Amino acid sequence: MKHHTLFHPQSEVTRVPGEFGEQYRLTLLTAPEHPSEPAIKQLFVRAEPDHEETLFAMKRQGKRNGWDVWQTTIPVAPHSHQTLYCFKALFETSQIYLHAAGQSPRLPQKHQQFRISQFQPPEWVKQQVFYQIFPERFHNGDPSNDYIEKHYPFESNKPVVIKQWGEPVAASHDGTGASEFYGGDLPGITQKLDYLQELGITGIYLNPIFHSPSNHKYDTFDYLQVDPCFGGNQALVELSAAMKQREMRLMLDAVVNHTSSQHPWIDVPKKLEGGAFDNAGSAYRDFYNFFDDGNYWSWKGCDTLPKLNFANTEVRDYIYASENSVLKHWLRPPYSIDAWRFDVVHMLGETTSAENNGYYVAQFRDAIKQTNPDAYMIGEHFAEATQWLQGEQEDGAMNYYGFAHPVIAFLLGKDVPTAHPVDLSADEFVAWLDQAAASIPFANQLAQYNLLDSHDTARFLYLADGDKQALKLATTLLLTYKGVPSIYYGDEVGLSGGYDPDCRRCFPWDESEWDHDLLSYNKQLIALRKQRIELQQGDLFTLYTDQDCWAFMRYLNGQHSVVVVNRGAARDLQLPLAMVSGDERYRELFSGQAVQAENGALSLRIAEKASLVLSSVS
Template identity: 30%
Template sequence: MIKMTALCAALLSLASASHAADCKPAPLGDATLYLRGGVNNWAAADEYAFEYRCDAYFLNLKASGVQEFKLADEDWTGRLTFGGDGQGNPARGGAGNIRREFSGEHTLRLSIAADGSAQLSVGPLSFKPTPPAPLTDKVALRTRFDSRDTAFKQPFGAQPAGTDVSFSIGNDVPGLKAATLIIERRQMSGNQEQLAYEPLARIPMTPRSRGLGTGFSARYRFDAAGVYGYWFEIETAQGKYALQNNKDAIYWTREKGSMGPATVERLPANLNRVRRYRQTIHAADFQVPAWARDVVYYYVFPERFRNGDSANDPRPGGGRPQDRYQDRDVERHARWNEKPFKPGTGDGSDALFNNDFFGGDLQGLIDKLDYIKALGANALYLTPVFRAPSNHKYDAADYKQIDPAFGSNADFERLCAEAAKRGIRVIPDTSLNHVGADSPYFNRFNNFPTYQPPRLPDGSLPPEGAAASSGRPSARGGGAFDGGKINPHSPYYSWFKFKPEEKDPNKQFQGWVGVSDLPELDKNDPSWRAYAYRDPDSVTNYWLDRGAAGWRMDVAPWVPDDFWREWRSAVKAKRPDALTVAETWFDSSKYFLGDMFDSTMNYIFRNAVLDYAAGKSGKLAAANLELMREAYPPQAFSALMNLLSTHDQPRALHHFGEDRDLPQAKRRLLLSVFFQMTYPGAPTIYYGDEVGLGGGDDPYNRATYPWADQGGQPDEALLREFKRLVALRHELPVLRHGTLSAPLHADEQVLVLARQLGQTWALTATNNSLQPRTVQVTLPAGLPRDARFTNALDGGVPLQARQGRLTLTLAPLSGLVLTR
């Protein structure tokens, strides 16, 4: 028996040695490869990092259904990016996505051949990742920093340029030998594709006695506006470490870390792996319109809200501009309450997306302004209303004309005027990043007059591009891609970048994110910039002159920063109190430096609140929300467009499981609305949410409002609750203007927040559990230890604190507002 065991051991040893001999160096060197796709919002997240083992890269993944993704490093480096080859398989530099189907836990194995070709297999869970080496250095582990504690950092949060910031770290055990404060400037462009930190300063920190341990301190003056990174390099007898941001994931955001208490790890060889704290430094004169923090938005997809004028409805074969979609007829719904068409679902529609119409228009909005006013909204955000062939209108055909299916320019002016009478401002939306292929600017389908360039005296044509070189383009003339052919004589030719050497017309120009229906504009072209915002009658000025109270700008990250800086100056010069809102989905600090935008569509808020109201961790929600409180200037933080539903994401009711338990989904919806109305920023109600309109991914999130006179069944009880919560916000200035401090309590189910405006306080508490919860909180400094609070929602029995502690009992899926 002993001999057999020894023989087996010897054979295993030989097999292991043979296997080790077969191992090869990692073909991608020390680069880290991540799975980046819909399963993780395309982020380079640590939990989706492949580990190289012997001859292949491995990743354990838990997912369900068909998933689309790419394999890439943090920077989407070309040679390190594997996309789809058209059949869903990995190919280096592939433009498409890799597609695989999952049903639970799996192991992915990626092998890369010497010629660079790749093979990806998906099998049962079988890989055991190498565990990280444990950190045992007690001195390093006991070293502390907290970006929200004034004992470690002053002042708190975003600051104006010229601010001196003091930093302190320390521990309660001896042995911390040295500490260095590292200051870096963040460089970020696009939709986070490029993100890097440029070193600015390494500041030796000054030691000071701290009980049994040692503290270190340093100061740094931030003279210029920007987003900075900072962290600490510390040294003990056992080596050097990074005292850095935590590992909290921030929704949609490439960088990890919600700030607050620091974590410590061994100093990595590649400093790109350090998780920086972020410090926002904004212009000293950064101002946001004062009215922004008092806003409650009503957010409308106009084609689906209300049909007020059936005469302008798109109709197949009608012969009018609104009756055609590019080179064919539109589709028209027979009934207002039908589901939107989606090609490939067997609903009887054609193969085109976004060409089906119900007939919503500006007259319908005007007709329902009293309804919007009664809801409590005082701002109307409209997705694009300018002429375009699609139902969503982001494929602009004429920036200076209201789409004929929506009405006329006079109707827009009338909408703004009628809204103003009711105290409602109107914020239109457009994209200055791309236009429609079916537009006079591009004219791929020859639906606009083709350009006939004037001939020179000898009968020859002028040089290419001459028509565009004269500056501002004319309102008439041929497009830059007339009938699918490059037209260098078009007055719009310089607006686009062409590749005439390509044979395929779809490849002769750049479609935004590869969509050929949306030709991307050259944002650096002077002629385009003049038309967009520099000219006295530019697109930007044209609609501000006609009643718009500001602008929401589509796909802001794809437009250069210097464009937005000039654009903001033009907006504020025309109308100083105009509000500028960006469409960004991630940590938007770089847009709030005082030179680009006032606000953004707050998708971090959306995901944090929806997930919390759906029953996920209150601590996770608090981490994401606290990141914004610390990173954003207060004037921008108080103006954020706080969303729940949008035309680009499934509606809130769908998120809460409308198809499984509709009554409970509506209770969770009201919990999220309660949070909206009691949190800093501008609550945003997507049309129909208030009456129980649901719907999943596009196009079902763009369904028609269920008007009763059109056969719909609006939930009137839900509407009353929405109105009650909106009214609460309007009645209590502390909910709109009050400062927000760190959470008084955050656990898996309960969040308790404190707001202060002068001598007025409001404590807001929420419970996402299906069971009642009772918690005790310590009152914030500034409140008497025996403070007495009134229930602002129902005026019930007042609550009395005892010795600085307050006991709160919360019903299931409910919220509480206590005022003093």
């Protein structure tokens, strides 16, 4: 059991005016002194306002449920958009530094220090529960726009296959995985908004919807036209309007690292007059990167996805820089989308590599925020994405590294992406989560786009070999951990599916095929998250870990919830309640049972492979 003596609630950091400029007011809570522990002699905040160490003395400001409250102010860094700091506690013969990754007896490296960026994600994002939809497989709302051959010049050796709703998906993209169609469209999504609202969803992320020859649409050949088989631009106008009536948010997928090889700028199959392929004199030649042998640089060697060259001014103008650019166009009425998700954002840039990538991602942000300052921007990253999450580039990332991968390793004992067996204890699991979060500002931690699976991965239930209880534990974490939760369509009713493209099965609208127990479980957690502000934007700290069990508290100005996730055998727990009243009363979400804390602790019995979610009752 961990004994917490120092806690910095990052949710309580406030910006205040000072004698010499703007400052941040910082709070530190210290536990009542224990006879076996040395007494704190002095407390400081350590920062570098002029690149040189300065120690700002903290003063006691009173008590909070028995804990001492310390505060001081530090200047907003004048030389950077980020202000970095940590805490230094002096004892009789020792010292402790408290930083974003934990505690240490020595000064932490800068990547471990608390940080505040002057660039902030939109406030509304913290309140959302997103739902990811692969449009071609969610619902067919208008059969009249089903596959129209003239709109799909699928120039390849892969035949187009028309399938009935619910038929098995192709085994791989080596076959017809990208060229089989079921009829899902935007009118189908509009027609199912009532279902999503009843589930508790507040935002929708759509995989690409612009005109392209494939069903996945990551090979765009017209960025300004919604695919005709999805209903065209008018269908997006209607979906956006219907969502706004329900106060729901809409995020689209920006695929701007590459185009389709059938885009008019290059048009490889037809060798269109003026196209860049096989035409060194084309006005579009420099939009891409060509080798001496006439071949072009493509995404991961896939010749249907030629990479754009952002060193070209016209490419920059078309994608983001001009007033009529793609990114700005869809943010404006009548579409008025709320957010962009950028496909393989870390791979785009100049020439044949991701040269100057950070510059362009920051430029995307500037263009988006100039058009709609309240827009949300995230990037796709399968690996660690710290460098893009410092505030001035992305608001958040698809949080595979900092959430999905550790959850799968802990609950399923599998490495991603190899599915190799791993043995990850709860301690190691929490250390992974903490380390991933520690290097980015707290505001961006709350804006991270958390997920269990997606259109690019096997579904969690598939990886769990159908173990619904494991999925329930993962869903508990998804809806209670720091960040913005996203449910991949169908997970809430038990839809399974293997690796891409099998993870893109049709949603089963026959309710007899649904797992109604799992659906109810999702609804309960979503409703609680929307009710409890601490689950949306509160701090998180660990109360207890052992080999198989993790208990943590989400905390915001005294309001709090306690979450316990146990992958092992049933056990009795005695959880110390830090920083809150020792006689707090709680209600457990799933059982409805009332629980009373006694002597500053919660005594709980948790079943085998189960979770508990307890919220304080005023």
